[in-house]
Amino acid sequence: MIQSVRNKYKHTEKKVLKPFISALVILVSFCLISSCQNDTTERISDSSDAYNEMLLDSNQAVVYTVPTPVQITSALKLLDIKYSDEFIQETKNNKTSYVSTFSKAINLGIHLVDLTYVVIYDNSQASLIYFDKIEKLTRELDLQNNRTIPVLTKCKKFITNKDSLFYTLLTLQNEMDRKLFESQKEEVSLIIIAGFYIEGLYMLTNHYEKLMKNKTFTSFYSNNLNNIIFQQKLYLESLLDLLKMYPDEDIQKLNASLVKLQKQFEELNIRYEFSDKEQRLKNVTFDKDKLVEIKNFVSSFRSSIVNDTY
Amino acid sequence: MRLLYIYIFSFIVLLHILFHAGNFTILKNEAIIKNTFFGSFLNETNQGGAPTEKVKDLGSSQEFQLKYFKGEKIDSKVILSWEAEKECNSVSFLIEKSFNGIAFKELALVAGKSKNEKNVYNFIDTCSVTGQFFYRLKQKKSDGTYNNLDLLLVNNTKVDISGLLITGEPCIGKCNISKASLDEIAKGNKKILMLDFMGNVVPVDLPGLNKTRINVKYNPTDYFQSGVLIARSLTKTQTKIVK
Numbered sequence: 343m344i345q346s347v348r349n350k351y352k353h354t355e356k357k358v359l360k361p362f363i364s365a366l367v368i369l370v371s372f373c374l375i376s377s378c379q380n381d382t383t384e385r386i387s388d389s390s391d392a393y394n395e396m397l398l399d400s401n402q403a404v405v406y407t408v409p410t411p412v413q414i415t416s417a418l419k420l421l422d423i424k425y426s427d428e429f430i431q432e433t434k435n436n437k438t439s440y441v442s443t444f445s446k447a448i449n450l451g452i453h454l455v456d457l458t459y460v461v462i463y464d465n466s467q468a469s470l471i472y473f474d475k476i477e478k479l480t481r482e483l484d485l486q487n488n489r490t491i492p493v494l495t496k497c498k499k500f501i502t503n504k505d506s507l508f509y510t511l512l513t514l515q516n517e518m519d520r521k522l523f524e525s526q527k528e529e530v531s532l533i534i535i536a537g538f539y540i541e542g543l544y545m546l547t548n549h550y551e552k553l554m555k556n557k558t559f560t561s562f563y564s565n566n567l568n569n570i571i572f573q574q575k576l577y578l579e580s581l582l583d584l585l586k587m588y589p590d591e592d593i594q595k596l597n598a599s600l601v602k603l604q605k606q607f608e609e610l611n612i613r614y615e616f617s618d619k620e621q622r623l624k625n626v627t628f629d630k631d632k633l634v635e636i637k638n639f640v641s642s643f644r645s646s647i648v649n650d651t652y
Numbered sequence: 653m654r655l656l657y658i659y660i661f662s663f664i665v666l667l668h669i670l671f672h673a674g675n676f677t678i679l680k681n682e683a684i685i686k687n688t689f690f691g692s693f694l695n696e697t698n699q700g701g702a703p704t705e706k707v708k709d710l711g712s713s714q715e716f717q718l719k720y721f722k723g724e725k726i727d728s729k730v731i732l733s734w735e736a737e738k739e740c741n742s743v744s745f746l747i748e749k750s751f752n753g754i755a756f757k758e759l760a761l762v763a764g765k766s767k768n769e770k771n772v773y774n775f776i777d778t779c780s781v782t783g784q785f786f787y788r789l790k791q792k793k794s795d796g797t798y799n800n801l802d803l804l805l806v807n808n809t810k811v812d813i814s815g816l817l818i819t820g821e822p823c824i825g826k827c828n829i830s831k832a833s834l835d836e837i838a839k840g841n842k843k844i845l846m847l848d849f850m851g852n853v854v855p856v857d858l859p860g861l862n863k864t865r866i867n868v869k870y871n872p873t874d875y876f877q878s879g880v881l882i883a884r885s886l887t888k889t890q891t892k893i894v895k
Contacts, residue, residue, distance in 0.1 A: 402828060402829065402834075403828070403834055403883060404826055404827070404882070404883050405823060405826060405829055405844060405858065405880060405882050406881040407823075407825060407826070407847070408868060408878060409879065410875075410877075412875045413849050413876060413878070416753055416754055417876065420750075420754065420876075421803070462754055504754055504755065505755070508754075508875055510872075512870040512872035515870050516868075516869060516870055516872070519867075519868045528865070532866075535868075535879070560800070562801060562802065562803075563800075566850070569850060570850075572851075573847070573849055573851075573878075579825055579826070580826055583883075584866070587883075616824075621852070622852045623851030623852075624851070626851070
């Protein structure tokens, strides 16, 4: 009897508790969702604060210099530095399919630099490989529209004509940025620029090392390459300023890696003079033994991005 | 007895190690210096940032010296001049010219003068139409090989840009722009001075501002110029929500 009452009570208890439990689950879920939303708001607020902190006042602006995909490779050619196929093996032969927008965007930046490298040194076979990869990445990033598709077609047409290709590539970059800004994805544009930066620095420091090892590093190279190294430090500072505005996890991870790189640049202890008369930067010097650390860091960082293990 | 031999042998080995310890240390340090990426470089080039340019002649013990390489624009001509010293292995100088910095053509081969005196050389490029040119000076050595000596960027364009510039000082890396200047940028009336990739000060076109808070622009006709990015502060309500 007692047992049956207990069972009955238990049964009633279940019946009564069920809606309470359901309500509790809904309430907890709601609280969790609300807390997530609060978190998002907080992150947006952080972003705005970082932005306002940077620019001091509303409606003011900061002008930054940012790298382009053709600069380093053009500079290597200008300085009569020999082509090195080993530096592009990893990207040329890589079959990784990139999943996230971040991976696609940063690898697009890297591959655009490599395309300019093989074109400028007349490696037409590799040019086509890179072009196909770039075309795929722009499609996956939804960067193709009625303005960018004709420019991409022109790029393929001019794949062996350096002058026309470079002009077209920079035009393509302008159009892609426009598309990204219109669709409010300006952070993707910055990630592509970060790709230019990483690949450019990788190319620069590896060629620097090769010149050293071959004992062909004269002051002709030193004077010119040091200027370019200094420019990379400025680019890095610009990128860090800009990337910190975006709270996206991947971007913040990238930012953290670039902060490490910035510390290594600080250790270079770069000195320079500015000639008012000639209106140019002169005598850029730094502690060269520290450059090896930057080269090692950027090579490993770049490898993890290309293989999507970052 | 065997143990005694082992003890004596070990003692001799120990003495040998102690005696040569200093030498091992030195060898170790030398190896580190050689293996250091920039170790060998330090002895080969001018590290002090002195105004004169010293280039090590790789095939000779004497140092070839290029004091300067400069270009002066006079009307449609460019007068190139350079001073060299200790031309031990020099046969001649090759001047190359390029419109874009990537495709160079041989412009002239100027014969070297003497071995150790200071020599000033001149060459007049009469085919300089308006625009920007790169000149590359090379030393042709007695073994037939070439050594790069210097690069020169000459801008032959005569444009009065004084009224268009936001500031007379170049921006190194980044610079703040006032609200008044932003309006001028939006109209396309203003330019700003920035360092190009090779350290030259150049006026750059700025991207116009629209509703987005970041605008970037690349100059497709100049491969060495950096992209220019304007980041604008908006009010908090206008600030785009980042996903």
